[in-house]
Amino acid sequence: MQKITDSERKLLVLLLANSRSSISSLGVSMDKSRNWISRKIKKLVQNNILRSYVTILNPAYVYAERSSLLLVKTNPRETDVSQALLAMSELEWLDGLSGENSLIGLFRFRDAHAFENFLDVVDKVTAKSLMQTYNLVQVLTTYKMHGFPVPITDLKTPSISKNDWELLSILRRREATTEHPFPPTQQDIGDMMENQLSQPAISKSLRKLKKHSSILGFSIDIDFSYIGLPIKFFLRIRSRPGKVAQVAQSICGFDEIWDLQRVGDEFSLFATVRIPSVRDYNIFLRKLYQNPDILDTQSQISLEEWYIPAKS
Secondary structure, eight states: OOOOOHHHHHHHHHHHHHHHOOOHHHHHHHHHHHHHHHHHHHHHTTTEEEEEEEEEEEEHSTTTTEEEEEEEEOTTHHHHHHHHHHHOOOOOEEEEESSOSSSEEEESSHHHHHHHHHHHHHHHHHTTTSSSSSSEEEEEEEEEETTEEEOOOOOOOOOOOOHHHHHHHHHHHEEOOOSSOOOOOHHHHHHHHHOOOOHHHHHHHHHHHHHHHHEEEEEEEEEEGGGTEEEEEEEEEOOTTTHHHHHHHHTTTOTEEEEEEESSSSOOOOOEEESSOOHHHHHHHHHHTTTEEEEEEEEEEEEEEEOOOOOO
């Protein structure tokens, strides 16, 4: 692992919170010149520390909350299983696990047809593995994604037009390269559209999508070790009956929790937790159990976090 300075680490944290911040505003936040910010971003990209720019989409509005966790039993020799899953456009993240299941991934689907295609691919992939088994857990509600809280869903769901969906698909995950180390400009985005749009039209669409909370924020994809969070746990939480939503809202603000979903399972909350050390995770669990409505938890450590391919 490459070493980075404290200033570079702070810059990564700022970009995690808003990767579309201007060079000028980043400079003001860090008390650095625009030239310094620009040089450091280029360096972080060149060293493959800043890997891609991601847009955090509200799954309730963009995907109508059609999401599933896939758990697969395999072994390290069967690399074709993980490679086949990584090739699927619906994949949000994929990790290797210890325990009963070896792989876990989150998939989001725009429509029922995409979900059916996903099942066909998974059936074919797992049929080639020795274990030939997998399990799907449906995501019912998302409370937090990549550190961004998801607002309570409005009864009137905003419509996503064909142009909106194309725009979101372009922004969802963009590879950071030495040729293009910065996020695409609004003009760049307009030029990428099938029917090219002007910069003002893109700006208007982005404002609308942000206002309606279809876009939750803009962030980056990195190895979290670079910001002092090398350890990732998957945490399943069993709450008192009728208290799931209240528990979710009470723990959603914990900095250690980066993702939080309600799932169709006895352990009805599923969280991604990032921490500096196992000792810190123990401290986190003690804090979690201060909530009397939390009855039980199950934890699994992530052994490997795959990089999800991005568009360039």
